[in-house]
Each structure stands twice: as structure tokens, then as C-alpha cells.
Amino acid sequence: MSTRTPSKLEKILAAGHLAVTSECGPPRGSDPEAITRKAEMIKDYVDAINITDNQTSVTRLCSLASCIHLKKMGVEPTLQMVTRDRNRIALQSDILGAASFDIYNILCLSGDHQIFGDSPQGQNVFDIDSIQLIQTVRLMRDEGKFLGGDEIKRPPQMFVGAAANPFADPFEIRVPRLAKKIAAGVEFIQTQCIYNLEKFELWVKQARDRGLHEKVYILAGVTPFKSAGMAKYMKNRVPGMDVPDEVVKRMSGVPKEKQAQEGIDICVETIQRLKEVEGVKGFHIMAIEWEEKVPEIVERGGLYPRPKGIDN
Amino acid sequence: MIVAEKKPIEEIIDYVKDFQKLLIAGCNECVTVCEAGGKKEVGILASALRMYFMNEGKKVEIDEVTLERQCDHEYLEEIRDRIDQYDAVLSLACGVGVQFMAEKYFSTPVFPGVNTCFMGAAEERGVWSERCQGCGQCILGKTAGICPISRCAKRLLNGPCGGSTKGKCEINKDLDCAWQLIIDRLKELDRFDEYEQIMPIKDWSTERAGGPRKVVREDVRL
Ligand code: SF4
Ligand code: SF4
Numbered sequence: 329m330s331t332r333t334p335s336k337l338e339k340i341l342a343a344g345h346l347a348v349t350s351e352c353g354p355p356r357g358s359d360p361e362a363i364t365r366k367a368e369m370i371k372d373y374v375d376a377i378n379i380t381d382n383q384t385s386v387t388r389l390c391s392l393a394s395c396i397h398l399k400k401m402g403v404e405p406t407l408q409m410v411t412r413d414r415n416r417i418a419l420q421s422d423i424l425g426a427a428s429f430d431i432y433n434i435l436c437l438s439g440d441h442q443i444f445g446d447s448p449q450g451q452n453v454f455d456i457d458s459i460q461l462i463q464t465v466r467l468m469r470d471e472g473k474f475l476g477g478d479e480i481k482r483p484p485q486m487f488v489g490a491a492a493n494p495f496a497d498p499f500e501i502r503v504p505r506l507a508k509k510i511a512a513g514v515e516f517i518q519t520q521c522i523y524n525l526e527k528f529e530l531w532v533k534q535a536r537d538r539g540l541h542e543k544v545y546i547l548a549g550v551t552p553f554k555s556a557g558m559a560k561y562m563k564n565r566v567p568g569m570d571v572p573d574e575v576v577k578r579m580s581g582v583p584k585e586k587q588a589q590e591g592i593d594i595c596v597e598t599i600q601r602l603k604e605v606e607g608v609k610g611f612h613i614m615a616i617e618w619e620e621k622v623p624e625i626v627e628r629g630g631l632y633p634r635p636k637g638i639d640n
Numbered sequence: 641m642i643v644a645e646k647k648p649i650e651e652i653i654d655y656v657k658d659f660q661k662l663l664i665a666g667c668n669e670c671v672t673v674c675e676a677g678g679k680k681e682v683g684i685l686a687s688a689l690r691m692y693f694m695n696e697g698k699k700v701e702i703d704e705v706t707l708e709r710q711c712d713h714e715y716l717e718e719i720r721d722r723i724d725q726y727d728a729v730l731s732l733a734c735g736v737g738v739q740f741m742a743e744k745y746f747s748t749p750v751f752p753g754v755n756t757c758f759m760g761a762a763e764e765r766g767v768w769s770e771r772c773q774g775c776g777q778c779i780l781g782k783t784a785g786i787c788p789i790s791r792c793a794k795r796l797l798n799g800p801c802g803g804s805t806k807g808k809c810e811i812n813k814d815l816d817c818a819w820q821l822i823i824d825r826l827k828e829l830d831r832f833d834e835y836e837q838i839m840p841i842k843d844w845s846t847e848r849a850g851g852p853r854k855v856v857r858e859d860v861r862l
Contacts, residue, residue, distance in 0.1 A: 412794070434796075438763075438796060439794075440643045440803070440810070441811045442810075452794065454795045456841050457796045457798050458798075458801075460797070460798065460838075463841070475841065492802075493802035494806070496800070496804050497800075497805055497817075497820065498799075498823060500823075501800075501823055501835060502837050507836055508798065508835075508836050510839060512845065520802060533690075565679070567803035568803045568810070611806070
């Protein structure tokens with residue numbers, strides 16, 4: 329496939345490599361090292377790093393500034409942007425801000441409801457939704473126009489991504505919803521953490537049946553469990569998460585001090601199996617506050633070394 | 641209808657405790673139906689306040705009236721000849737009625753006796769829920785008759801979000817996910833393929849965002 333932006337992630341995917349991305353959550357404070365330290369640990373093992381945007385509605389250092397810190401250290405960032413906190417003026421303005429630092433990847437999200445975070449009494453915005461944000465970035469990039477119709481001088485050049493949750497309800501609209509995001513102009517997808525492999529494979533198969541796997545790069549999302557407790561928590565408490573009983577059982581079946589290793593093993597096995605699935609074009613490894621394990625997962629998953637010589 | 645809830649009596653007492661002569665004014669429309677500010681609630685509140693003032697050893701006179709509507713000049717005029725007898729009015733109408741009362745009787749203090757909540761319907765006895773946020777450009781024709789603006793916690797026009805679980809909203813498992821309802825009804829109507837049409841970015845200028853709104857109908861003006 330040809331490329332449309334200077335994004336390194338896009339070039340790697342277009343060259344037919346399995347891509348590897350990861351993500352870092354910014355700190356609840358202003359210490360830039362909290363980001364650069366994490367990035368330093370993983371930068372040679374991934375092609376791009378997502379920076380979350382006030383995830384779970386907890387106020388943190390902003391995604392854009394964090395992306396700039398990554399950029400300054402030579403790491404390719406993916407700017408996550410939720411529509412919960414900004415109206416169309418602020419969204420477009422931040423996209424231009426990111427473009428001025430040559431940030432080439434964006435992930436368009438609606439965002440968790442603020443009730444989950446540290447400001448449940450705050451307002452939300454939702455001027456537009458995630459699908460409309462995809463359309464907005466494509467309009468700004470491809471036509472060089474603002475939503476209001478005016479021309480943009482030096483338009484953003486961003487590879488446009490979105491999330492997909494193959495496990496949310498109702499299952500029957502999961503593929504139509506992917507099709508809708510593709511119609512809006514999405515170019516890559518990072519999925520929700522996958523533990524139910526059968527269900528995920530069914531979703532990819534249904535996407536293949538419609539030829540969608542040729543219109544978008546799907547990166548399979550994985551998150552290693554640190555403990556059996558975390559597996560149970562994700563199963564029972566996190567909306568839209570599908571953790572099958574056997575996975576919880578497998579985690580609980582090993583002694584506490586070995587659970588972390590078991591979690592990594594499950595994650596590696598998931599990658600090995602999904603690598604073979606037609607339509608999976610890479611992996612998005614979300615090791616929440618456990619970034620130091622990303623190198624091991626990438627190596628054991630057979631995804632190391634990363635392609636060399638591909639740059640913006 | 642407009643759905644309201646009674647304010648806590650402590651808050652009401654705090655508003656009116658220093659007056660000698662009070663009028664409690666109910667409304668016969670929405671707040672009567674949702675049992676927050678009709679004739680019955682006016683009576684109950686008047687008795688509670690009388691009891692309170694008696695216990696405090698204060699002599700306060702409380703009158704009761706329930707108007708056909710407080711959002712209409714015609715009915716509000718009915719109390720013009722006696723409004724000056726009162727130190728204050730406690731209106732149990734919705735926020736619209738309270739304000740119309742205050743506009744009309746400019747020199748009389750007017751206090752709200754209810755919290756106005758939303759535009760909704762009675763799901764069953766004692767349960768009311770929201771259905772409309774008056775966005776000024778109704779899209780129900782495209783969403784199978786279910787409003788994502790008032791009923792989706794994120795107002796998503798292209799939902800559902802990834803948090804929809806077993807038909808319920810991510811913010812509360814007692815709340816139906818509006819998008820699940822839309823999808824179910826699209827299927828029922830044999831219009832499921834319409835789900836893939838992208839709903840365009842909405843013009844919110846006809847909503848609250850555009851500033852206070854007004855409808856002027858030349859054809860019905862006097
Ligand atoms: S679309 Fe607008 S006018 Fe129609 S029900 Fe919803 S909020 Fe009300
Ligand atoms: S779960 Fe459904 S109703 Fe709740 S925010 Fe998501 S799409 Fe909207």
C-alpha cells in the first residue's frame with residue numbers, strides 16, 4: 329500500500345511489517361521525566377508510542393505536551409485525543425498544535441465518561457463524537473480545510489487511527505461499526521485488550537468477509553495481567569472488557585509470586601497466535617504502569633528487532 | 641412534560657424564614673402530573689411550614705393558590721389584585737413558571753419550591769425519565785425514534801461507545817444504553833442497514849450553545 333503521510337508507523341505497515349505500538353499514561357504532575365523514563369525503556373522495541381488523553385477521566389499532564397517530549401527524544405508519538413473535553417475549536421486547534429511539532433499519528437476517541445474520574449461533577453463537551461473526529465482530521469489533512477470551511481495554511485499530516493472494541497455489546501454491530509469508522513476515513517485501528525481469542529478471531533473473520541481488513545490496518549491490543557486480582561478486576565469492573573473464566577482460572581492457578589510471569593506468558597501466547605490471523609497487521613501492547621515488561625513481550629512474541637531505516 | 645422534584649424543606653425554610661406573609665403558588669400542569677408542585681403539594685408544604693413556624697413561636701400567615709399555568713400571562717394575572725398583600729411568593733412551578741412570576745411581579749420576592757429536572761415521561765408510577773433536551777433540530781427521524789442527545793450519556797450521534805454492556809450504559813447499569821435501544825428498534829423496523837450511515841456533525845446553534853432561544857411565529861401573533 330502507498331503512504332499518505334510522513335508517519336513512520338504508516339510506512340512500516342505499508343511495507344508489510346507487523347507493527348508494534350505501545351502506550352504511556354502521562355503523570356499526575358508536571359515532571360517530564362515520568363514520560364521520558366517510560367519511553368526510554370521501550371523505545372527500541374516499538375514503532376510508535378501512544379500517549380493517553382486523561383484516560384478514565386482522571387486529570388493528568390496533557391497528551392500533546394507529552395507527545396512533544398517524545399518527539400524531542402526521537403520517538404514517534406501517537407496523540408490520543410478524546411472529544412469529551414474539547415469542542416470543535418479546541419480540537420482543531422490542538423491538532424494544529426500537534427502538527428506544528430510534526431506529530432504524525434492521531435488516535436480519535438470519544439473518551440470515558442467523566443463520572444469515572446476525579447471530576448465527576450464537571451461538564452462534558454461531546455460537541456462531536458469519535459467518528460466525526462476522524463472525519464475532521466481527514467478534512468483538515470486531505471482538503472486543507474477547517475470544519476468552518478476556511479483554508480488551513482500548512483495542513484496537518486497525520487495518519488488517522490481509532491479504537492475498536494470487538495467485545496462491547498451488541499456484538500452484531502461491531503463489524504458494521506468498524507465499517508462506519510472506515511467510511512469516516514480511519515486508517516489504523518487499535519483494539520481493546522484481547523483475552524477472548526475466539527471472539528476476536530470471529531470479529532476479524534467477519535471483517536475479512538466484508539473486505540474491511542484491506543481498507544484498514546488492525547493492530548491487536550494486548551495487556552499482560554500482573555496478578556490474578558487484576559484479571560478478576562478487569563473481568564468484573566471494567567466496562568466492555570471480556571476476560572473468559574479459563575483465563576482467570578489460569579492466573580489464579582499459579583502461586584502469587586509466579587502470577588506476573590504467567591500474565592506475560594499469556595500475553596506472549598496471544599501475540600503468537602494472533603500473528604497468524606489474516607487481517608491482523610500488528611500489535612498494540614498496553615502494559616499499564618508495567619512498561620519495563622514490553623521488551624520481553626516484544627522479543628518473546630517474535631517481533632524483535634523492529635524494522636530499521638524507516639523514518640519520517 | 642417538564643419533570644421536577646420537591647426541594648428539601650430545610651432549603652425552603654431558609655428562603656422564607658424572615659417573612660410574615662407568604663403565598664405558596666402551585667401549578668396545574670406538568671408539576672401536578674409529576675406530583676411535585678400541584679394543589680396537593682401546595683397543601684402539604686403549607687402545613688409543614690405552618691408547623692415549623694408554630695414550633696418556632698413565629699406568627700406567619702400562609703395562603704395557598706394553584707394556578708392553571710404559571711407560564712402564561714393570563715393565569716398569572718389572576719393574583720394581581722392581591723399580590724401586594726404578600727411579603728414573598730413560594731412558587732412550586734417549574735423554573736419557567738417561577739421566572740414568569742418574578743418578571744410579572746417585579747417588586748415581590750419569588751422563591752423556587754422545586755428543582756426543575758428535565759423534559760421526560762412517566763415510565764411507571766413514581767418513575768420519570770428524560771426524553772428530550774430541546775436541541776431545536778429534532779433527529780428522531782434518523783434514530784428510530786430514540787433520542788441519543790438526551791438518552792446517551794455522551795450524546796453520541798454515532799454510537800454506541802465501547803462501554804455499552806448487556807444493553808446498559810457504562811455510567812450506570814440501571815440505565816439503558818440509548819444506542820442499544822436504537823439498534824434494537826432499527827432492526828424491528830427492518831432498517832438496520834441505516835446504522836452504517838454516518839450522522840453528520842451537528843449544528844448545535846439551535847441548542848443551548850446558541851444562547852437563549854426564542855420562537856417567533858408571525859402567523860399567530862396578535
Ligand atoms: S433530537 Fe433534539 S428535539 Fe429531538 S428529542 Fe432529542 S433533544 Fe429533543
Ligand atoms: S453506553 Fe450507550 S448510552 Fe452510555 S455513553 Fe455509551 S453509547 Fe451512550
